[in-house]
Amino acid sequence: MTRAQQLGVIIGLAFVAVLTILRAGDPPILKLARDVTFDEYQRILPRAFEPMPVKVIDIDEASLLEYGQWPWPRDRIAALVDKLNDLGASAIAFDILFAEPDRLSPSNVVRDVKGIDPALLDKFPDNDAIFANAVLGKPVVLGFGLSNEGSYRPPVKAGFAFTGESPFGAPPRIKSATPLRPQLEANAAGLGHISLNPGSSTSVVRTVPLFLSDGAQLYPNLAIEALRVAQGASTYVLADAPDVPDTITQVKIGEFAVPVTAAGELWLYVTPDRAERYISARRVLGAEGNSPELASAIEGSIVFVGTSAAGLQDIRATALGQNVPGVSLHAQTVEQILSGKFLSRPDWANGLEILAVAVGGTFLVLVTTFISPAFALACGLLITALGLAASWLAFYYAGLLFDPLAPIVGWSVTHFGATAFRFLVTDRERREVRKAFGHYLSPSLLYRIEHTRNALQLGGDDRELTVMFVDVRNFTEISERLEPTALVGFLNTLLDALSQHVIANEGTLDKFIGDSIMAFWNAPVDVADHGRKAVRAALGMRETLVKLNARDAFGFGEEQPVGIGIGIHTGIACVGNMGAEARFNYSAVGDAVNVAARIESSCKDVGFDILVSNNTARLLPDYALLEVGDLALKGKSTRTKLFAVVGNEQVSTSAKFAELQTIHRQLIAAMRAQSTTSRRMVNAAKSKAADLGVGLPEFYGRITRRSQHYLDEPRRKGNGHSR
Template identity: 80%
Template sequence: MTRAQQVGVIIGLAIVAVLTILRASDPQLLKQAREVTFDEYQRVAPRPFENLPVRVIDIDEASLREFGQWPWPRDRIATLVDRLSEMGASAIAFDILFAEPDRLSPRTVVRDVPGIDPSLLGQLPDNDEIFARSIAGKPVVLGFGLSNEGNYRPPVKAGFAFTGESPLGAPPRIKAATPLRPQLEANAAGIGHISLNPGSASNVVRAVPLFLSDGEQLYPNLALEALRVAQGASTYVIAGAANVPDTMTLVKIGEFVVPVTAAGELWLYISRDTAERYISARQVLTAGDISPDVKAAVDGSIVFVGTSAAGLQDIRTTALGQNVPGVSLHAQTVEQILSGHFLSRPDWADGLEILSIAVAGSFLVIVTTFVSPAVALACGLLITVFALLASWLAFFYTGLLFDPLAPIVSGSITHFGATAFRFLVIDRERREVRRAFGKYLSPSLLYRIEHTPNALRLGGDDRELTVMFVDVRNFTQISEQLAPAAVVGFLNTLLDALSHHVVANEGTLDKFIGDSIMAFWNAPVDVANHGSKAVHAALAMRETLARLNAGDAFGFGGEQKVGIGIGIHTGLACVGNMGAETRFNYSAVGDAVNIAARIESSCKEVNFDILVSETTAKMLPDCALLEAGALGLKGKSTRTKLFAVIGDQRLAASAEFAELRSIHQQLVEALSSRSPSSRKLVSTAKLKSAGMAEGLPEFYRRISRRSEHFLREAAEKEAGAAE
């Protein structure tokens, strides 16, 4: 691991730590994003509406047109209660506050008439008393609201049983309540609060508090009281967390068990608003017989009395984005409990999401730093898909709410930060290497250098190299016939075509020296079978040059053919960055380089285009090679055995080459012994080599001249001895 990578990992993990801490603190913005995500889930798959025994008696616009503006006199409300009770309603819950005396009561109206005899007031009816008598003994639940004034607390009509630690500190706090009329308060079968989202900054009702608390007493909400009264239950059983005070986990009302949040809230799983849920109050209060359909809908049902009239301003927004009467949300609360379709967010969900940020973020930092941003991006996309899919499936099949955005957004920020650091710092070193070596190395070698920190060390490094020199034959003569610009064009065309094969065979282009190319293999990184790859590059050069000549790529009109000589040697050399501090080249020096250069020069003497040393030939057991003799190289005290490269493995495996190689070996032995049979063997070899390689005829003509030279020397020695 390089220092830059170490710094990158530290910075990346620091980003992950900050994001993890941020999620643990759970700021309001993250809460809102999480809630919006859960809203979208419900919009995709809302709770289906079921024809359950829950109805809303709606004081709608039609009812107001029929019976006058709100508030109605409470004797009419009493009539509503009587009729609903007669139709068999199991509970009648009012999402209406009865805090003030009925101003339309005859007793109240007459009291304000000047000169009225006070003794007559007691003989006039009072609507509040009428309403109180109507609800007495009936399953009627009245609602109360929250107030910031006074210290009134409504009476609690139910008992409470706790399991585990006391949950009194869990629900939202109640300071004071709107007082109910005393006679109504006394005669109601149940009293519940009607607040849907007290203290919430959002207009969307997503969860309703089932209880409020003043620290000493719990106060149930309207829906819960209606369900209790409808069952004839007397007690709420509340389960708290073991060894964790002031939390709730479950609430049992009669036969129903409701999962709640730690604060005693019920996540609303909303169904779409539908006319089947509502019955107009006008249909219940109308004179004459009530519709059988209305009677059937009310019979055995929990009914909530409220209003959808826009002017009465009891409109709420649901998670589905619909504006609905507030009373319908009380009804939906009971529907949800009856259907058993709950949403819940486990206490450990926050811990799981925080852990996912830490784990996924750390994983992305490691992948981005040590593998590649592209792979990290692919991993990030997989994490995103997994988080979304897991969150959706948990919601759809189990009703569990897990936030997919926290790991997704945090992973995206982490990936961006780690990628930016890698691009600006870590990959800068690789870009410098790519700029320095991109023109001289194959992409595979570049990749290995970039991902192997110790592969490229500045300074000299002794390595076994296979060195190649390539030179253009008769370049002086060619350049004399061309203008300078044409010479440059000729060299660019030729050297570009030839150097391509060095790079393609994992070689390193060292330099261009006029009309020559120097290249080597096995540096700056190890290259397997480097001798073989160098020879294959040379054979490819031979084929490319033949194609260029055949196509008159140099514009010589087909009359003049361009030839090259290639010398290859394998040996120890020093390779590294050489030159001044401000300008240097990656190059190789040493005896192996000198020998390769001398072998290339020997191509002229041997009359063949590709020659390799014996050390390189030993690395080519499958290539078609012919011994070219032991030649004295300039600057070397001993002769060096060279081999001509005729072709690749396919040619070496052919029967024709096997026969030629046998004849050639006999020829070499005949030349060594100055045997006259060398003349015949040369002729046979010429014949057998026809068409096998373009340069072979010239190669054997040179051998023929050597043979004649040796034979003359032998004849002269014999003549001298005879004298």
């Protein structure tokens, strides 16, 4: 791991930690985004509307037109209660506040008449009393509102049972309530709060608190109180989470068990608003009130009395983006409980989402740093798709609410930050490496160097290399014939074609020295079978040169083919960045380099284009090699055994080479024994060599001149490159 990578990982993980802490803090913007996501799920798959024994008696515009503006006198409300009770409603719940005295009551009207005898006031009907008498003994549930003033608490008509500790600290708090008329409170079968989203900062109703708490008592909402009264149940049974104080996990209302949030709230799973849910109050109070159709709709149903009239301002927004009467949401609450189709956000959902941000972010930081931003992007898209799919499938099949947005946003921000850091910092080092080595190395070697720490530091180390020198034959003559620009064109064509084989075989191009190439293998990184790859590159150069000459790529004509000599040696050399801090080259120096240069020079005397040292030949047991002899190289005190490279493994196993090799060994033995049969064997070798077509006839034409190479110490003669 490079220092830049270490820094990238540290900064990336710190960034992930910040995002994880941010998600754990759950700021309002994340809550809003999560709620909008869950809204979208409901819009894609809303709860299907099913006929339920739940109806809304709607004080709609038609009712107001028929019976006058709101508020109606309470004797008419009493008549509505009597009518609904006669039609068989199992519960009658009012999403209406009856906090003030009925100003339309005759007793109140005459009270304001001047000169009226106070003794006569008691003889006038009191609509509040009429309404209270109508409520008495009937399954009527009245609603109460919340107030920030005073300390009034309404009476509670139901009992409570707890499976654990009493969860008075779980629900939203109630400071005070708006008092109803005393007789109404006393006569009602149930009382429930009508607040749908108390304390919420949004107008969209997503959850409904089934209870409010003052710390010592729970107060049910209108919907579940109506459901309790309809069943004739007397008690709510609340279950809490084991070992977690002040939580509610489930509420049992008669026969129905309702999963809730820790605060005792029900996630609303709404249907699109449907006309089938509503019955106009005008129909109930009018002549149609006795119709069998209306009786069938109301009998056994829980009915909620409320208003859809726009002027009465009881309109709420739902997760589906619709504006509906508030009373319909009370009805939908009961519908949802009756249908058993609930939405639930498990207590551990927050922990899972926080963990997803941390784990997914860490994974993307590591992948971006050590593999590639593109692969990290692919991984990010994959885990994003999986996260979305998991969240949707949990909603689709189980009604579970898991937020995919916060993890996805966290992953995206992490990937962007890690990618930007890698581009600006980490990859800067690699771009420098590419700039320094891009023209001299194969892509595979370049990739390995990019991931090697301290690749561009000044200095070197000793390691085994296979070094190659390539030289153009008769270059002085060629340069005399060509203009300078033509000579440059010739060199560019030739050296470019030859150097491609070095790069293709994982070699390092050290430098171009006029008409020569220096290359080496096994540095700057390890290269397996470096000797074999160097010789394979040399054989490729031979084939390429034949093709270039065949198509007269240099314009010299068929009578003047271009030739090269290649010398290869394997040995220890010092390799590294050499020069000054401001400008340096990656190169190799040492005796192994000098030997390779001298071997290349010996190609002229030997009369063959590819020669390798004995050290390299040992690495090529299956190649077609012919012993050249022990040559005295310039500057070396001892002879160096050389071999001519005839071909690769396929040539080595051919019958033609086998025959030549047998004759060649006999020839070498005869020359060492100074046998007179050596000249005859040379002719036989020339004959066999002609079939292989790699310049061996010239090699054998000069072999007798080198007889001393097989006998005594030759004179120290030669020229070539020095290092």
